[in-house]
Amino acid sequence: MAAPLRSTIPLQVTDGVYAPQEDSWLLSGVLEASGLAEGRRVLDICTGSGVLALEAARLGAREVLAFDLCPAAVECASGNAAASGLPVEVRLGTLQDAVQHGPFDLVVTNPPYVPSTLPPAGTGPDRAWDAGADGRVVLDELCALAPRLIAPGGALLLVQSEFSAPRQTVQVLTDSGFIAHTAARQMIDFGPVMTARAGELEASGLLEPERRTEELVVIRAHRV
Structure with missing residues (x-):
C-alpha cells in the first residue's frame, strides 16, 4: 500500500473549490507508486x-484531460495547469461529456462520496462531496460508464469513504469485467464536512454514536 503523498506542484485553490486533503494525497500516493500514468492517456x-x-x-x-462540472473548479484547475507548465487540458463537463473523449488508458478520480439527505444540485462547493443518501450517486454512474471510459488493458484509480460502500464499487466493477481490489486504506479524523454530517450519519445507522473517524479507501481496477 502506498503512503500518502503531498503534491510537489504548487497549487492555488480559490473559494468554492475543493482543496486537496487526505483523500487527494492518498490517491496521489497510489498513482505514483502504480506507475500507471507514464506514457498513458489519462482522464x-x-x-x-x-x-x-x-x-x-x-x-x-x-496526455491528460481533466473534467469538472463546476465553473470555478475549471478556472482554478486551468490556472494551476498554466502555472505549472504541465500538459493538462481542463474542460467544463460531466461524466457523460468525458465519455465522448474516451476511451482512456487511465482514469483517476476523487468523486463526491459523502452521504447526504440533500440531493446533489447545482455546481456549488457542496457538489464536491454531497453524493445522495448512500454516497453513491457519482460512484454508481462512474462504475456504469467505466467500460466506455477505459480502454481494454486500461485502469481506474478512485478514492472513496467506507461510508459509501467500497465493496459495492469493487463488486460492480468486477461484474463489468474488471479485476478490482483495494489498493490502499487510511483512517483519518473527520474534517469539517464529515463533522457537519455526523448527525445525519448517526441517524441513518452508518456511524456509531460519538465516533468521528472514517477510513478512506483507494480502489484500483484493470479492464481485462
Missing part, C-alpha cells in the same frame, strides 16, 4: 483544483 474526472491531473502529467502521462 481526471471531478478534478477540483486539478491536483490529480497535474500529478499524472508530472509522472509522465502523454
Whole structure:
C-alpha cells in the first residue's frame, strides 16, 4: 500500500473549490507508486483544483484531460495547469461529456462520496462531496460508464469513504469485467464536512454514536 503523498506542484485553490486533503494525497500516493500514468492517456474526472491531473502529467502521462462540472473548479484547475507548465487540458463537463473523449488508458478520480439527505444540485462547493443518501450517486454512474471510459488493458484509480460502500464499487466493477481490489486504506479524523454530517450519519445507522473517524479507501481496477 502506498503512503500518502503531498503534491510537489504548487497549487492555488480559490473559494468554492475543493482543496486537496487526505483523500487527494492518498490517491496521489497510489498513482505514483502504480506507475500507471507514464506514457498513458489519462482522464481526471471531478478534478477540483486539478491536483490529480497535474500529478499524472508530472509522472509522465502523454496526455491528460481533466473534467469538472463546476465553473470555478475549471478556472482554478486551468490556472494551476498554466502555472505549472504541465500538459493538462481542463474542460467544463460531466461524466457523460468525458465519455465522448474516451476511451482512456487511465482514469483517476476523487468523486463526491459523502452521504447526504440533500440531493446533489447545482455546481456549488457542496457538489464536491454531497453524493445522495448512500454516497453513491457519482460512484454508481462512474462504475456504469467505466467500460466506455477505459480502454481494454486500461485502469481506474478512485478514492472513496467506507461510508459509501467500497465493496459495492469493487463488486460492480468486477461484474463489468474488471479485476478490482483495494489498493490502499487510511483512517483519518473527520474534517469539517464529515463533522457537519455526523448527525445525519448517526441517524441513518452508518456511524456509531460519538465516533468521528472514517477510513478512506483507494480502489484500483484493470479492464481485462
